Amino acid sequence: MNEKTPIYTLRQRLLEISLGVFLLSLLLLTSGCGVIPQKHDSSLVSHYVEARYEFGKLNCDKKEEWDKAYQAVAKLQIYADTRLDNNAANIKAIKDNLDKAKTTKSTLVCQNYIKLTEQRFELLEKVYRNRW
Amino acid sequence: MVNAIEQLQAIAVGQSVEAEIARLILEFHLQYQRGEITKVEYDFLLLETEAIRREDSRTSAENLVTNVFELGKLLA
Numbered sequence: 001m002n003e004k005t006p007i008y009t010l011r012q013r014l015l016e017i018s019l020g021v022f023l024l025s026l027l028l029l030t031s032g033c034g035v036i037p038q039k040h041d042s043s044l045v046s047h048y049v050e051a052r053y054e055f056g057k058l059n060c061d062k063k064e065e066w067d068k069a070y071q072a073v074a075k076l077q078i079y080a081d082t083r084l085d086n087n088a089a090n091i092k093a094i095k096d097n098l099d100k101a102k103t104t105k106s107t108l109v110c111q112n113y114i115k116l117t118e119q120r121f122e123l124l125e126k127v128y129r130n131r132w
Numbered sequence: 133m134v135n136a137i138e139q140l141q142a143i144a145v146g147q148s149v150e151a152e153i154a155r156l157i158l159e160f161h162l163q164y165q166r167g168e169i170t171k172v173e174y175d176f177l178l179l180e181t182e183a184i185r186r187e188d189s190r191t192s193a194e195n196l197v198t199n200v201f202e203l204g205k206l207l208a
Contacts, residue, residue: 116184
Protein backbone atom coordinates (compact mmCIF):
# COMPACT_ATOMS: atom_id res chain seq x y z
CA MET A 1 0.00 0.00 0.00
CA ASN A 2 1.45 3.36 -1.02
CA GLU A 3 1.96 6.05 1.60
CA LYS A 4 0.15 9.29 0.81
CA THR A 5 2.17 12.51 0.82
CA PRO A 6 0.56 15.09 3.17
CA ILE A 7 -0.63 18.15 1.25
CA TYR A 8 0.32 20.50 4.05
CA THR A 9 3.17 20.10 6.45
CA LEU A 10 2.54 21.30 9.99
CA ARG A 11 4.90 24.22 9.45
CA GLN A 12 3.05 25.44 6.34
CA ARG A 13 -0.26 25.11 8.16
CA LEU A 14 0.96 27.17 11.13
CA LEU A 15 2.37 29.82 8.82
CA GLU A 16 -0.95 30.12 6.99
CA ILE A 17 -2.96 30.41 10.21
CA SER A 18 -0.56 33.04 11.60
CA LEU A 19 -0.77 35.04 8.39
CA GLY A 20 -4.57 34.77 8.42
CA VAL A 21 -4.77 35.96 12.04
CA PHE A 22 -2.42 38.85 11.26
CA LEU A 23 -4.35 40.00 8.19
CA LEU A 24 -7.70 39.66 9.95
CA SER A 25 -6.40 41.65 12.93
CA LEU A 26 -5.09 44.37 10.62
CA LEU A 27 -8.41 44.53 8.81
CA LEU A 28 -10.38 44.80 12.03
CA LEU A 29 -8.10 47.40 13.59
CA THR A 30 -8.38 49.61 10.53
CA SER A 31 -12.10 49.12 9.86
CA GLY A 32 -13.41 49.82 13.36
CA CYS A 33 -16.48 47.70 12.65
CA GLY A 34 -17.26 46.82 16.27
CA VAL A 35 -16.32 43.18 16.20
CA ILE A 36 -12.97 43.32 17.97
CA PRO A 37 -13.12 40.59 20.61
CA GLN A 38 -13.56 41.58 24.21
CA LYS A 39 -12.73 39.62 27.35
CA HIS A 40 -15.25 37.95 29.59
CA ASP A 41 -16.65 40.50 32.04
CA SER A 42 -18.37 38.84 35.00
CA SER A 43 -20.15 42.03 36.13
CA LEU A 44 -21.56 42.56 32.65
CA VAL A 45 -22.80 38.97 32.52
CA SER A 46 -24.32 39.41 35.98
CA HIS A 47 -26.25 42.48 34.78
CA TYR A 48 -27.28 40.55 31.69
CA VAL A 49 -28.61 37.62 33.76
CA GLU A 50 -30.62 39.95 35.98
CA ALA A 51 -32.09 41.81 32.97
CA ARG A 52 -32.98 38.58 31.19
CA TYR A 53 -34.57 37.14 34.31
CA GLU A 54 -36.75 40.20 34.85
CA PHE A 55 -37.55 40.37 31.14
CA GLY A 56 -38.79 36.77 31.25
CA LYS A 57 -41.44 37.76 33.78
CA LEU A 58 -42.99 40.51 31.61
CA ASN A 59 -46.71 40.25 30.97
CA CYS A 60 -48.42 42.58 28.51
CA ASP A 61 -51.59 42.53 30.62
CA LYS A 62 -49.73 43.70 33.74
CA LYS A 63 -47.60 46.61 32.55
CA GLU A 64 -47.67 48.22 35.99
CA GLU A 65 -45.28 45.44 37.10
CA TRP A 66 -42.56 46.25 34.55
CA ASP A 67 -40.44 48.50 36.78
CA LYS A 68 -37.92 45.84 37.81
CA ALA A 69 -37.30 44.83 34.20
CA TYR A 70 -36.83 48.49 33.23
CA GLN A 71 -34.35 49.03 36.04
CA ALA A 72 -32.40 45.86 35.19
CA VAL A 73 -32.14 46.79 31.51
CA ALA A 74 -31.18 50.38 32.42
CA LYS A 75 -28.34 49.09 34.66
CA LEU A 76 -27.16 46.76 31.89
CA GLN A 77 -27.22 49.65 29.43
CA ILE A 78 -25.23 51.99 31.69
CA TYR A 79 -22.66 49.27 32.41
CA ALA A 80 -22.28 48.35 28.72
CA ASP A 81 -21.90 52.03 27.75
CA THR A 82 -19.31 52.57 30.48
CA ARG A 83 -17.28 49.55 29.39
CA LEU A 84 -17.63 50.48 25.68
CA ASP A 85 -19.10 47.05 25.06
CA ASN A 86 -19.54 46.02 21.40
CA ASN A 87 -23.19 45.24 22.15
CA ALA A 88 -24.16 48.58 23.67
CA ALA A 89 -26.31 49.42 20.61
CA ASN A 90 -28.16 46.12 20.92
CA ILE A 91 -28.85 46.80 24.61
CA LYS A 92 -30.14 50.28 23.77
CA ALA A 93 -32.48 48.66 21.21
CA ILE A 94 -33.76 46.32 23.95
CA LYS A 95 -34.60 49.37 26.05
CA ASP A 96 -36.31 51.04 23.05
CA ASN A 97 -38.35 47.89 22.39
CA LEU A 98 -39.48 47.83 26.01
CA ASP A 99 -40.64 51.43 25.60
CA LYS A 100 -42.58 50.53 22.43
CA ALA A 101 -44.14 47.47 24.06
CA LYS A 102 -45.19 49.46 27.09
CA THR A 103 -46.64 52.45 25.26
CA THR A 104 -48.73 50.56 22.69
CA LYS A 105 -52.37 50.06 23.52
CA SER A 106 -52.52 46.79 21.58
CA THR A 107 -51.70 43.68 23.62
CA LEU A 108 -50.80 41.82 20.42
CA VAL A 109 -48.27 44.44 19.32
CA CYS A 110 -46.85 44.45 22.85
CA GLN A 111 -46.39 40.68 22.66
CA ASN A 112 -44.78 41.03 19.23
CA TYR A 113 -42.18 43.46 20.59
CA ILE A 114 -41.52 41.12 23.51
CA LYS A 115 -40.86 38.25 21.07
CA LEU A 116 -38.50 40.42 19.02
CA THR A 117 -36.69 41.59 22.14
CA GLU A 118 -36.23 37.96 23.17
CA GLN A 119 -34.18 37.50 19.99
CA ARG A 120 -32.00 40.47 20.89
CA PHE A 121 -31.32 38.82 24.26
CA GLU A 122 -30.47 35.60 22.39
CA LEU A 123 -27.83 37.49 20.40
CA LEU A 124 -26.36 38.97 23.57
CA GLU A 125 -26.20 35.51 25.11
CA LYS A 126 -24.41 34.11 22.06
CA VAL A 127 -21.71 36.76 22.31
CA TYR A 128 -21.26 36.69 26.09
CA ARG A 129 -21.15 32.88 26.15
CA ASN A 130 -18.36 32.92 23.58
CA ARG A 131 -16.08 35.28 25.49
CA TRP A 132 -13.19 33.86 27.50
CA MET B 133 -45.31 37.52 -2.58
CA VAL B 134 -45.98 33.77 -2.63
CA ASN B 135 -42.34 33.22 -3.48
CA ALA B 136 -41.25 35.41 -0.56
CA ILE B 137 -43.47 33.45 1.83
CA GLU B 138 -42.05 30.16 0.56
CA GLN B 139 -38.52 31.44 1.07
CA LEU B 140 -39.35 32.59 4.60
CA GLN B 141 -40.91 29.20 5.36
CA ALA B 142 -37.71 27.51 4.20
CA ILE B 143 -35.60 29.75 6.47
CA ALA B 144 -38.00 29.34 9.39
CA VAL B 145 -36.87 25.77 10.05
CA GLY B 146 -34.45 25.35 12.94
CA GLN B 147 -33.47 26.98 16.19
CA SER B 148 -31.29 29.88 15.02
CA VAL B 149 -32.14 33.55 15.53
CA GLU B 150 -32.53 33.86 11.75
CA ALA B 151 -35.13 31.05 11.74
CA GLU B 152 -37.01 32.58 14.65
CA ILE B 153 -37.04 35.98 12.91
CA ALA B 154 -38.45 34.33 9.76
CA ARG B 155 -41.19 32.70 11.85
CA LEU B 156 -42.00 36.05 13.44
CA ILE B 157 -42.19 37.81 10.06
CA LEU B 158 -44.66 35.17 8.85
CA GLU B 159 -46.65 35.58 12.06
CA PHE B 160 -46.73 39.38 11.71
CA HIS B 161 -47.79 39.02 8.08
CA LEU B 162 -50.73 36.82 9.07
CA GLN B 163 -51.70 39.25 11.84
CA TYR B 164 -51.66 42.09 9.32
CA GLN B 165 -53.73 40.11 6.80
CA ARG B 166 -56.29 39.30 9.48
CA GLY B 167 -56.46 42.99 10.39
CA GLU B 168 -55.15 42.43 13.92
CA ILE B 169 -52.37 44.98 13.51
CA THR B 170 -52.26 48.16 11.44
CA LYS B 171 -49.98 48.82 8.44
CA VAL B 172 -47.88 51.24 10.50
CA GLU B 173 -47.44 48.70 13.30
CA TYR B 174 -46.58 45.99 10.76
CA ASP B 175 -43.98 48.22 9.07
CA PHE B 176 -42.32 49.11 12.39
CA LEU B 177 -42.19 45.44 13.39
CA LEU B 178 -40.56 44.59 10.05
CA LEU B 179 -38.01 47.37 10.55
CA GLU B 180 -37.09 45.83 13.89
CA THR B 181 -36.70 42.36 12.34
CA GLU B 182 -34.29 43.85 9.80
CA ALA B 183 -32.30 45.56 12.59
CA ILE B 184 -32.07 42.24 14.46
CA ARG B 185 -30.89 40.47 11.31
CA ARG B 186 -28.08 43.03 10.96
CA GLU B 187 -27.18 42.60 14.63
CA ASP B 188 -27.14 38.82 14.12
CA SER B 189 -24.57 39.25 11.32
CA ARG B 190 -22.44 41.52 13.49
CA THR B 191 -22.49 39.20 16.52
CA SER B 192 -21.66 36.23 14.29
CA ALA B 193 -18.65 38.16 13.01
CA GLU B 194 -17.65 39.04 16.58
CA ASN B 195 -17.88 35.38 17.61
CA LEU B 196 -15.87 34.29 14.59
CA VAL B 197 -13.16 36.85 15.29
CA THR B 198 -13.05 35.84 18.96
CA ASN B 199 -12.49 32.23 17.94
CA VAL B 200 -9.76 33.17 15.49
CA PHE B 201 -8.00 35.33 18.11
CA GLU B 202 -8.13 32.52 20.65
CA LEU B 203 -6.64 30.13 18.09
CA GLY B 204 -3.93 32.69 17.44
CA LYS B 205 -3.14 32.82 21.15
CA LEU B 206 -2.73 29.06 21.21
CA LEU B 207 -0.09 29.37 18.50
CA ALA B 208 1.93 31.95 20.45
